[in-house]
Amino acid sequence: MTALPAARRARSLGDRFAEVSVPLVTVLALLLGWVLKTSVEARSIAFAAEGITAQAPAGWLRTTGGETERLRVTDPASTGFGTTYVIETRPVAEGTTTAQYTSLLTLARGQTLTAYRVLDQQPVTVNGRAGYKLTFVYVESNPDLTHEDLPHVVRGVEFIFVSGSRAVLVAYHADEPAYEADYGRFRQFLNSVNF
């Protein structure tokens, strides 16, 4: 008498196809989960001030910054240095080019931010508008002496557009480890900025 090979043993359909069906159902659930994540992250609220409109992420904390800041929103769920988007407008002298203004801005930032370094700067075009992209890094300096944690290294990028007698600055600051992962979401925000 010959024994039946293992492949012909009476394994039920549910048993045999579980090797495919269970990972398949799991992958399907995770894809749906990814769609949910993307849709939640894409939720936004409209912002408009001084002729500038944008779609800021919904659920972020809106705080006030300096006199030149029109919008400052921070992700409350981010750890370390809170991921922040800033829209700023500053007056510029007539005839100033974007490259000249970027150089001036770099000097100004270097005087106010600790260990400020420019990593890269290059001309860019965003939504058909010419500007400059400034990539930088600095160390968060919190003047509160009671803070017991180490200062955070902040990485950021600033898009600078000169329009008539004003410069519009759209910036993204994030804790260094979170910078790359959050950059895609900032690009969505940047693309929504109109002036």
Place this chain on the structure above:
Amino acid sequence: MPETLCCVCDKERAVKMIGQRPFCEAHYRAATYERSGLWRSLLIQIVVMAVFVGLVYLGVEIIKPVFTATSLLVTGLVLAFVPAAIWLAFFYQQDRVEPDPKGYVLGVFALGALLASAVGLPLVDNVFRVSQWLYADTLTTILGSILVVGFIQEFLKYAAVRYSIYSSPEFDEATDGVIYATAAGLGYATVLNLQFVLASGGVDLTVGVMRMVVVALAQASFAGITGYFLGRAKFESEPIWWMPLGITLAAVGNGLFTWLRGRLVQGGLSLSGAAANPWLGLLLAAVVAFVTLSLVLYLVRRNIRAALAAPQGDIA
């Protein structure tokens, strides 16, 4: 006429059938063996876990220990293993009649822990980054907890059993699915607890221990559902949708528990501060664990009796 082999050991000649599945004498006996001690063990385990929380709570209240940062961290790390140790110890105490090999149960426990650490936590925290969007609103919390957290956790617990002990002759009873999946769930829970302690740099002992027990009970319960489906998939003739249904039910239970526990524990803000109540979370976890695993063990027993009551197909 070719000889049919036992579907468990793949060596001995099959002499009995359960549904469409052939069994040798020894594995037929194992597949239809009812473990009477598991019910009592389950209840005792849950009570002992609650007593453990109570003892830690009382100890902290009476002794009021003062910890350095390091000793608090070490204490938290040690306590993270206690719920799993209680569960496994009581399981063996009650399982002396027909014990599963300790090495295999501990191996599946370790595999559950490894999969949690190497795949589960990185997926949930770094790829899906759930903390940044999961709590946007109630519907998002429920759906995200099921689709992302629930499915990742339950699939990995399933994988820890399905791709290790499941094909072995040691997996020879319908109840083994529940036992091994629960061990994988406890491994997963232990890693979640260790991560919690390490990320917090130590924990408040009372609230921390309560959270650890809640996590262990919940992970073990939902793994038990997957284990029940695994056991039946191996020993009975089930349709193609059987295992996907099992994983989905476990993931749904896992997600709903995560949401409900958040609602109960979180409480609200009052003039005297945030009104969090971790005791409610513990009560919920104990009830969920008892109801879920009791139901699973009842279904296993019912299936065994139904199989025995059906006309037995002796193989000529």
